Amino acid sequence: MPRPNHVSIIDEIGMKKTMPATPEQFEWRVNKTLDDAPVVFLGLGPEPDKVPEWFDLPNDEIIFFLESQAFIDQVKDWEPRLPENFQRITPEEFTRDSAANAHVVRYLPVQRAFPTDFGPLTARITLGDKELPRLNKxxxxxxxxxxxxxxxxxxxxxxxxxxxxxxxxxxxxxxxxxxxxxxxxxxxxxxxxxxxxxxxxxxxxxxxxxxxxxxxxxxxxxxxxxxxxxxxxxxxxxxxxxxxxxxxxxxxxxxxxxxxxxxxxxxTSRELFETGGELPQHGHGLEDRLVFVGRSAFPDKDKFFAGLTVPADQMTTIKNHPHEKRYDFHWWTEQLKTLPPWPGNAIRQIGAGAEWAGKHWKKVCLESAGPIVIFGDTGWQALDNDRAEVRGPVDYYDHLPAIYRSASVTLNATGMQLPAGLTQRHFDVWCAGGFLITDANPGLQIFPDELVDPIRYTKPDEIRDLFLQYRQETETKQELRAAWRECILQDHTYANxxxxxxxxxxx
The missing domain is CATH 3.40.50 (Rossmann fold)
Incomplete structure (x- = not known):
């Protein structure tokens, strides 16, 4: 049998949708307490003249309906095909009370195509007509x-x-x-x-x-x-x-x-990081070590960016000039000019570039750091740094606070998905009593310059010297740590x- 020729429309976010004209596309919510309740259709589909026959509706009773005007405007001759006893009502007339006292029929394809129009109507059906109590604070x-x-x-x-x-x-x-x-x-x-x-x-x-x-x-x-x-x-x-x-x-x-x-x-959470955590078995011997904690990729990264490749020209630029600028999401937006940012998945091409650039930046930083202990997944084992010791992942709540406190210095290298987005390390390390050095992320502007300048690096080859500067427990390091901790606990907790x-x- 030939496939039916369904009407196609453009939905509220600009995507093409088919609107099948069959009775199976309608969901009936029969009012079991009021047999003679009025019938209200939320959407009639592209062939409204067939609806009475499909559902054996009387032609001498008013059948109420609501419809998206954007849908009507896209279906040829829709209004002339409307049965005479069908009466359109406004969304304001379809209250929770009227929904509870009617037989309600939903044409499902149009609900998905125009959820802004039909979502509130469905909400009134599902919530019922009883007054909902308020929960205090x-x-x-x-x-x-x-x-x-x-x-x-x-x-x-x-x-x-x-x-x-x-x-x-x-x-x-x-x-x-x-x-x-x-x-x-x-x-x-x-x-x-x-x-x-x-x-x-x-x-x-x-x-x-x-x-x-x-x-x-x-x-x-x-x-x-x-x-x-x-x-x-x-x-x-x-x-x-x-x-x-x-x-x-x-x-x-x-x-x-x-x-x-x-x-x-x-x-940061003072309750979870100030005194929490204990060292795991593979977390000892950090007293004079530089430490990095992080995963090499976010979960399901390959699935999220499936089928996408990073343009070779941009990759070459970044490899040749790794610290000339931050090759972040906004940089990739300018490079690739993918439009529109929403709806659809086109923006993932930019995200794929930023993700690759972030991984490359972290790789260059970890390779330039010299001797370093990395707590993370096996993705870090391919680093070109024979003095990098990959010890495996740790639990965020159970182990991380103790690792930050025990390490001489913790290294932060920020990804490129969030051009000015800070990481948990920027807050948790200081809260736990540790000491952080970080790359020059624009998001650091929320902190005082006098705290940021001494612990910030702009080039990967600065990491080693910065670590050596703070490796020992000098008075300067202790004062800086105390100032940072006071700043974080005063203005940058989750209570704030x-x-x-x-x-x-x-x-």
């Missing part, structure tokens, strides 16, 4: 047992007087229409704080349900925002409250449509970051 954080920042944020919010509920982000992201309404019946939090869109589905239904219920929703983009946005398939993120660890993305995000973006750097969040959101 409560924050929900979607996370998992292995995620960083969950523990730190939870502790900081509790210290600020908030109750914190940690929610499995996987279930929320997969089934927001089922999971969220169920737990919202127990109460609506003041804030739902997502890190890197965790707990929020691709089409923004979870975000819309939370907003419809009256919760504030904030998204902290800890990693590269545009890499993260490749998974988002709806416009909702442009209206969300966004925080970024790298202030240089504020302008590009606003130029792409974001309405609200605030800088929120990483920080939570205060910024609460103030920015007027909570």
């Amino acid at each position: 409560t924050v929900w954080i979607p996370t998992s047992d292995t995620d960083l920042l969950g523990r730190e944020l939870a502790q900081a919010f509790r210290d600020a007087g908030y109750s914190v509920t940690m929610i499995d982000h996987v279930q929320l992201g997969k089934h927001p229409g089922n999971t969220l309404p169920e737990i919202l019946q127990e109460g609506v939090p003041d804030l739902f704080l997502s890190v890197n869109f965790k707990g929020l589905d691709h089409f923004g239904l979870g975000y819309t349900i939370l907003k419809e219920a009256g919760a504030e929703v904030a998204i902290w983009l800890v990693d590269n925002p545009f890499n993260l946005l490749t998974s988002v398939k709806a416009l909702y993120w442009k209206n969300a409250r966004l925080f970024v660890t790298d202030h240089t993305f504020i302008g590009p995000l606003i130029n792409t449509g974001a309405k609200w973006v605030t800088h929120l750097p990483l920080g 970051r939570v205060e910024t969040i609460l103030t920015a959101l007027s909570l």
Whole structure:
């Protein structure tokens, strides 16, 4: 049999979508308590004249419907084919109360094509007509047992007087229409704080349900925002409250449509790093050693950048002039001029270049460092430095604070995905009582110059001399460490970051 010729339209983010005209594309939510309840269609599909026949609808009763005008405008002769007894209503008329007292039918393809139009309507269906109780000073954080920042944020919010509920982000992201309404019946939090869109589905239904219920929703983009946005398939993120660890993305995000973006750097947790941790078996003998801790690639990197190659010309430039400038994400954006940054995956080509440049920078730094102990994965074993000792990874909470305290000096080399984004090392090392030297990342401007200048290097061949300068426990080193620690604990803990969040959101 020949394949049916489905109507194609352009969805709300500019992608082509097919709109099948079959009864199987409709989802009925029958009102079991009111047989004579009115029928409301959320979308009628591209052939509205066939709907009465498909569902044996009476022609002498009003059938209510809502439809996306963007959809209507793209389907030829849609309005002339509308049955006479079908009456269009506004989204404001489709309240939670009216949704609960109707037979509601959803045309699913248009829901996915225009989630900004239909998401609030679906949210009103799922939430029901009962008034939801408010939870007093409560924050929900979607996370998992292995995620960083969950523990730190939870502790900081509790210290600020908030109750914190940690929610499995996987279930929320997969089934927001089922999971969220169920737990919202127990109460609506003041804030739902997502890190890197965790707990929020691709089409923004979870975000819309939370907003419809009256919760504030904030998204902290800890990693590269545009890499993260490749998974988002709806416009909702442009209206969300966004925080970024790298202030240089504020302008590009606003130029792409974001309405609200605030800088929120990483920080440290005094409770977890000041006295925590113990040395693992492979972590001894660091008293006079230079130490680096980090992985050679982020998880699933090859999958994320699958099929992409880094242009040879740019690779050659970087190899020949490794420290002439920072070959970061913005540099690659200028080089490759990939448009648009969103929607779609085109921006991943820029991300692939920045990822390669970051790995190359760290490689050059570790090869120039001389004798160094590396706690990380086997990807570091290919370094051209026979004095580099790769000892294997360590646990972030159980071991890292003790390693930072024990090492003579800890080395930081920043990646290129976040041009001015700092790492946890910039905060955790000092909190734990360690001593850090770091490359010249623009994000260091949040710290006083008199603290940054003595511990910063601009070229890889400066690392060895800088380490030797601070290898011994001199009075200068002790005073610098104390000043850094005071700065971090006063202004750069997660308690400070939570205060910024609460103030920015007027909570």
